Amino acid sequence: MARVWIPPLLRDLTGGRETATVPGANVGELIEALEQQFPGVRGRLCPGGALRPGLAVIVDGQVGRLGLLETAGPDSEVHFLPAIAGG
Amino acid sequence: MPKKIHVQAVINGQPMDFLCEPRQSLLEVLRDELRLTGSKEGCNNGNCGACNVLLDGRLVNSCLVFGAEVQGKAVTTIEGIATAQGLHPLQQKFLEHAALQCGICTPGFIVAAKALLEKNPKPSEEQVRHWLAGNLCRCTGYDKIIRAVLDAARLGS
Amino acid sequence: MTTSTTGYKVIGTRPLRHDGVDKVTGRALYGADVQMAGLLHGRILRSPIPHGLLRSLDASKALELPGVEAVVTCADLTDPGDRIAELGEGAVNLKHLSSNCLARGKVHYKGQAVAAVAAVSAHLAEEALKLIAVEYEGLPHVTDVRAAMQDGAPLLHDDLVTESLGKPTGKRSNIAKHIQFKKGDVAQGFQQAAVVIEREFHTATVHQGYIEPHNATALWNADGTVTIWCSTQGAFTVRAQVAELLGIPLSRIKVVPMEIGGGFGGKIRVYLEPVAAALSKKTGKPVKITMNRADVFEATGPTPGSYIKVKMGADKDGKLVAARATLAYEAGAFPGSPLGPGAMCIFACYDIPNVHIDGYDVVVNKPATSAYRAPGATNAAFASETVVDELCEHLKIDPLDFRIQNGAREGTRRADGPVFPRIGMVETAQTAKQHAHYTAPLGPNPKAQISNPKFEKAGDGANLGFEISGLRVPRRGRGVASGFWFNCGLKSSASASVNADGTVSLVEGSTDIGGSRTSIAMQLAESLGIRADDVRPAVGDTDTVGYTDVTGGSRVTFATGWAAYEAGQDIKRQMIARAALLWGVQPEAVAYEDGTLRCLSDDKKRLTFKELSEKLHATGGTIVGRASVDPPGVGGGFATHVVDVEVDPETGKVTVLRYTAVQDVGKAIHPSYVEGQMQGGVVQGIGWALNEEYIYNEQGVMTNASFLDYRMPTALDLPMIDTVLVEVANPGHPYGVRGVGEVPIVPPPAALANAIYQALGVRMDELPMSPGRVMAKLLAKQ
Incomplete structure (x- = not known):
């Protein structure tokens, strides 16, 4: 069970809930589990089956490089944030 | 044409x-x-x-x-600027002081600094800054360029 | 000054850069230096209006001019449709990218490319541009971010609706995107505050100002392959973009990155490359296009102007309790300003329990913006770090003590959610506080001397300059500010082959903008225990090195350095196997230490790296080490700056007297080039703070598109820039590297604003703080 932080702009789907603890070995599975609890989340986070362009997943403080395949441990903390591009 | x-x-x-x-x-x-x-x-x-x-x-x-x-x-x-004997002291000092990053402005700075040292072999920092005010560098903040020119002048180029 | 040392042999030393002699003798070849037989010269026709429909285009007269060989328009690029692609560093809307190279039906800013000509000389191509007849239907324009957000503002795009993490808003708007971060409860947080400050800020559009204009040379060969020579921060992203825009496979394109004359984020998106390729396809000859300086200002990607509102509160003990920010960034003609990182950086220096941040990405009739060194963060820090200064003033707390007390540290949860690993924010504030600069008298101006620059002094600038013998005397002030930048990791490749003389030839994929091939070579040398000079580094093209992301995000020394380190480990394993073969032992019986291979079972058996290199051909052939990495472990960078200024109350001119930049650099591989990054970043920040801006007239036209009128700092405007390298090693990198290139641009505008306040008693809330704006504040106060 990883702890997913719901982006504020998705909280219209979670009734204001800020975090959710859901099962899943990777980010894709976590999103599937979220979708069961909060229908619509998947379509907003990954329209077309991949993370929304410009969105990054952060697992335990590290930018996930594998997108939906990024693994998450049982105590992981997961965030969805704007992707960073540098100068 | x-x-x-x-x-x-x-x-x-x-x-x-x-x-x-x-x-x-x-x-x-x-x-x-x-x-x-x-x-x-x-x-x-x-x-x-x-x-x-x-x-x-x-x-x-x-x-x-x-x-x-x-x-x-x-x-x-x-x-x-360089000869068969090697680099000009300004060129050598630019390397030693890391006075270039991208290097696009470097030729202009070296030519301009050579003109300065020929006119004024022992310039002050202020004089170097004044003389080189017509040369833009966007990478270095000028610090190491000024040091390189002053150091080359000390060397008596 | 370096505050820590380790047992490294190469890292931390200052060897001469490998490409140095080429660059001080004029031999280094930059993009515009490409010459070849039969080369044609291309020039771009640009929109004279900021917003309008392209009604017709007739190039027949241009094509009649002897020596003119081809004209291309958007019809010569593929129509990519409304599609988003991941092209290296971030997602790109191909429709927008294509229109930005050659406008499709509509122009969105003055200077947007409309058509291109190839001719036997550049002068002739310029003449031909004047013979192309274009009919525009002008539309109302909007160049200010807040005006563009109003209902009833001219809309730039028919199909643009606000994206709000997938929530449909349905309404056409210039607001391309809304983002939001929340932590805790800000309303409750502000109730705990003893002091609350709320201010609004504006910053102007500024340009990266690299000295080398954009350029591209393309050859479309008879076999359908395309070679492109250009100045870019990333050869592979150029290849990907050109493939999409021309509709040809990646494998048919080779991009050769020439030496690059500065980028700072502005040489990632393509402008000329696909156009030169299209012209070459039409003519069968190589075509070179170079921009002039006005093109660079008007038609490449400056960084956004912005409107930012910040509210921060602290309790009576000086503990930050709540912060609220609204940021609106000008994306320019197409969506995609660096709003996200700006919003994520704005309070990142601090541990604040309650935060609410809203951000808006807004299109306006200006060139499509690009990244610029810590993109988005400088605008944001100008706002938040000025408000922090005002909080300190009210609380009567030293601004560095405030940062030490409230600074983010390991375990601090950021406003956007994640928790910081080991970082050096507090160390930079502590180091700045201990630095001699911070307590040095501000003299020699007798009445302006402040021995200990606490903020009790601040308000007495009310006299607006001292009267001494009837003359107004310039006032001095000291300011501090901090800044944060994330830094990036991303993908890098390197290969290294061992030569028979004990040297190693390294090919790496990061275009070298500031000496990075040396810092990468040094990491390979360290890993092998050989000298930096025994590594010969080269930057590969897209056919000779593995995929490598752009030189940006302060990632090259971190990630490509890591690839070089891994390539070194690969070489070591193979060298050990060769030594084992020679000695008739198992590889486990061979140790590799400090550049020497040693037989663990027979201490007399030793081979230096060089000695074994000589034996490679006789023991199985050359050894090539290789690595491709996408490393985790990126370490964020913090900086705290101290600046002294003198302000002339007669003119409002601000002179920088002394500047000290303190930065957590992780581990400085080549300290001279780390210092150089800091000094360069600081000076770009000073330019942004004091002079630089895009000035638009009522017609939506930039009126200062030259280096004379877009006033970047010169050598005469500046003092030496002192640097203090604090080394809080990044635990996520083999050598502790953090990115260093970007964060130094973040603090200067706020540090200068705070220094101006101390000098004059007026709070600056607009960039640049040019003499006119300083005078306006002074006069308003009077």
């Missing part, structure tokens, strides 16, 4: 002939006709100094001089 002009000049110590259109700048002639691409175009209107060369020993922006104007004159470009 406009008729070309035949020009004879001494480029980096070597007598040379070239043809150029009346509208071609010295910078264009150096880069496109003589393939001396060390002089860089940063602005083409005399604001950045990346195209600095010496014309009869005087520092000029080669983008503001017509190619046809150098008839009978001597031009020194960045390619003419």
